[in-house]
Amino acid sequence: MKQAPSPTIQPVDSQPSRTSMQQRAVDAIRDLIVQGELPPGCRLQEQALSDYLGISRTPIREAFRALAAEGLVVIKPRRGAMVREMDLDELSDTFQVIASLDALAGELAAVHATGLEVERVASLHERMVESYQQGDMLEYFKLNQAIHRQIAASSRNPVLERQLQALNAQVQPYRFDINNVSENWRRSIADHEIMLEALRARDGARLHAVLRNHLPDKLFLLNKLRELRTSGRRRRIA
């Protein structure tokens, strides 16, 4: 009886167990991408990241594969990995899917959210409006995302939550660009007011409808981007 911790059976799977090199690599690289340190189109060299993270190449390679399946990285055989570069069409497509899933999440959240969760959304909403009034863009967007994450969590559908998380990560590197074009915060705030109202009233259909067309900082601003670029064309083979 040296170190019998529990009389019956120890729930082995409870703790996520300490991080493996591979997991550390995935998380580190994902962060670098989502935070924008590794911008879209950036080449990911195995050796370079291996040195930088102090992890040998093999787990780095495995991390690339995982991130590729997540949609954050593109791997071309024999030519290495690069941060996925989305053109405006892909961004638009992705936002469309996100909006659709957000709507589903809202509809489900209207049914399943606890009172506490509703109030948490309300609190986040208040703070978001404050940030808006103070012009604190960064905080505004963080709270905006926090609200959407909370709604996803309240949907009680982990699969849905997971999908949303993955898709949002994919567009995250572009959010910052979009932030600069900030006009229609008003509309977004108004949408959020309605959302909160609908959530409190447990009106799933209404939440669905609003979220479906919410596109807070999304599609609306893509056209702006479309104008702003025009120069940064992709290689067009003529």
Added chain:
Amino acid sequence: MKQAPSPTIQPVDSQPSRTSMQQRAVDAIRDLIVQGELPPGCRLQEQALSDYLGISRTPIREAFRALAAEGLVVIKPRRGAMVREMDLDELSDTFQVIASLDALAGELAAVHATGLEVERVASLHERMVESYQQGDMLEYFKLNQAIHRQIAASSRNPVLERQLQALNAQVQPYRFDINNVSENWRRSIADHEIMLEALRARDGARLHAVLRNHLPDKLFLLNKLRELRTSGRRRRIA
């Protein structure tokens, strides 16, 4: 001028280039899982698959990571990989997401599908009804899926198409179980009739509504499954 193919620039990225060991491993293992040869819960041993596929362990490991991010495999650190096992809740959650995305796909397809594509759906539908009348279950389900795939393709949203493909792959191993409980084909066929009608009429809203609640062989039958099991419980530490 030995082999100058084009006078300007050769489109380097056109061909997918020949398959690497890693890619072969991913495809082979995915097939084994989706086809049901490696059933849910089945342990995936690196050495065993390495021997079986004639590929060394490294690319196999990379394949595991990729499939894990796709949602087909679960990896527990230091304990190996196994084919993902979905309980009924997860299945239900996944079908909910699929239905939502199918609805979006239908709505978009109503707008973007070419006349040819509409007729292709019509043709698939006819053959599906035939298979139904002849009681050819396997063919019926194949055509059913083909219809949904065609609608996804006609949505002209590759991101959406990709998501649907991934999610459908995840539930694929369970479809066969579900096939055995075949009662409400009628309802499914009726839905499909309406879908085709709506698609021809370019009625996106109607297509959306039908697909949203289509759940052809899906949720409806889950309860059946729930009864049928009760014995095949997971290890419950109790």
Added chain:
DNA sequence: CTATCGGAATTTGCTTGCAAATTACAGTTG
């Protein structure tokens, strides 16, 4: 006969190393 303990065998995680392919660069030529 059941349950617990200890050691051997298997299995995973990671490092290292090598061959092949790609990329970069420099010299040469038109």
Added chain:
DNA sequence: CAACTGTAATTTGCAAGCAAATTCCGATAG
């Protein structure tokens, strides 16, 4: 001066090998 060719350097893909952790299995005690 620009474009092309050939070679060198980098980089990826894969395989083998070693250490650590886990699992398996038999032995022992209750």
